[in-house]
Amino acid sequence: xxxxGADEGMPEMIxxxxxxxxxxxxxxxxxxxxxxxxxxxPQLAELGYHARVIAPDLRGFGDSEPVDGEYMMAExxxxxMALLDALGLDGPIVVGGLSMGGYxxxxxxxxxxxxxxxLILSSTKAGADNDDAKSGRDATIAKVAADGIDPxxxxxxxxxxxxxTYESDPDLVDEVEDILRASSVEGTMGALxxxxxxxxxxxxxxxIQIPTLVLHGTADRVIPHAEAEAMAAAIPGARLVLIxxxxxxxxxxxxEAFNAAVSAFLGEIAATLDEA
Ligand code: MLT
Numbered sequence: 001x002x003x004x005g006a007d008e009g010m011p012e013m014i015x016x017x018x019x020x021x022x023x024x025x026x027x028x029x030x031x032x033x034x035x036x037x038x039x040x041x042p043q044l045a046e047l048g049y050h051a052r053v054i055a056p057d058l059r060g061f062g063d064s065e066p067v068d069g070e071y072m073m074a075e076x077x078x079x080x081m082a083l084l085d086a087l088g089l090d091g092p093i094v095v096g097g098l099s100m101g102g103y104x105x106x107x108x109x110x111x112x113x114x115x116x117x118x119l120i121l122s123s124t125k126a127g128a129d130n131d132d133a134k135s136g137r138d139a140t141i142a143k144v145a146a147d148g149i150d151p152x153x154x155x156x157x158x159x160x161x162x163x164x165t166y167e168s169d170p171d172l173v174d175e176v177e178d179i180l181r182a183s184s185v186e187g188t189m190g191a192l193x194x195x196x197x198x199x200x201x202x203x204x205x206x207x208i209q210i211p212t213l214v215l216h217g218t219a220d221r222v223i224p225h226a227e228a229e230a231m232a233a234a235i236p237g238a239r240l241v242l243i244x245x246x247x248x249x250x251x252x253x254x255x256e257a258f259n260a261a262v263s264a265f266l267g268e269i270a271a272t273l274d275e276a
Contacts (some may be wrong), residue, residue: 023050024091025270025273026051027050027089027096028080028095029056030076030095030101031061032102032249033195034149035099035101036063036179037055042255043251043259046263050269050270054087056079059071059168060186060188061187066187069190073195076191077104077107078105084121090178094117094119096121097124098124099248102124105124117269118261118265118269120213120215120262122215122251123216134210138196141193149188153177156222157176160176161176162220183266213241230240239265243257
């Protein structure tokens with residue numbers, strides 16, 4: 001030991017610059033109804049270069065706790081932000097949502113327009129439910145209360161994917177059914193109420209100031225791609241990517257095309273943040 005306490009033969013401590021493979025940018029991916037984070041598996045596997053990807057299971061879905069009662073979009077949005085807070089992630093966030101997840105992403109941007117570095121809207125729309133759609137939600141809630149998740153699986157499974165996928169990729173159909181069946185009765189009923197009561201986001205679209213990517217499958221039979229075209233036209237500077245042949249779940253049906261578009265978008269945002 002020398003007098004100043006440094007071990008002989010040990011290098012002098014200096015400050016090193018370093019590269020870190022965990023990016024600062026967070027990509028928060030919010031799933032659709034009645035799905036879970038499993039619908040983002042190809043994105044969790046591939047998009048980690050530009051952003052740390054966090055995909056929650058919303059309350060009552062996947063492995064998250066079922067909570068009784070009617071949910072509100074604002075609550076589902078708060079749950080996602082509480083998760084990021086609990087993980088200590090207070091840096092820049094790109095928020096992305098598919099279908100119901102898109103309704104939640106729009107709710108987040110409405111609540112905290114300055115909190116996000118980018119927005120991704122997939123297979124979703126800005127408008128609220130009309131009276132017929134609201135009655136349909138109530139009828140489905142009553143069916144789920146009486147018969148469990150089966151009526152929702154029977155109603156949604158045949159239209160979630162592009163028509164051709166049911167013949168060409170039966171394994172994917174089984175996988176999607178498995179994801180649907182993992183949804184709790186509480187979560188399904190709660191989220192149906194949240195979708196029924198959601199705000200109309202059409203008027204806020206021209207006020208969105210952050211880079212926005214709108215993605216939609218050309219063979220989506222749940223929400224027509226005209227909705228994506230209308231949103232992209234209304235959001236200043238938004239980029240529209242239509243994914244050929246994909247149905248309502250392009251994340252699983254055309255992961256290469258979906259990931260390529262998101263990766264390019266994240267790369268541009270990451271570059272802007274590096275410059276700042
Ligand atoms: C979804 O895929 O999240 C839902 O079908 C959207 C909706 O029912 O409005």
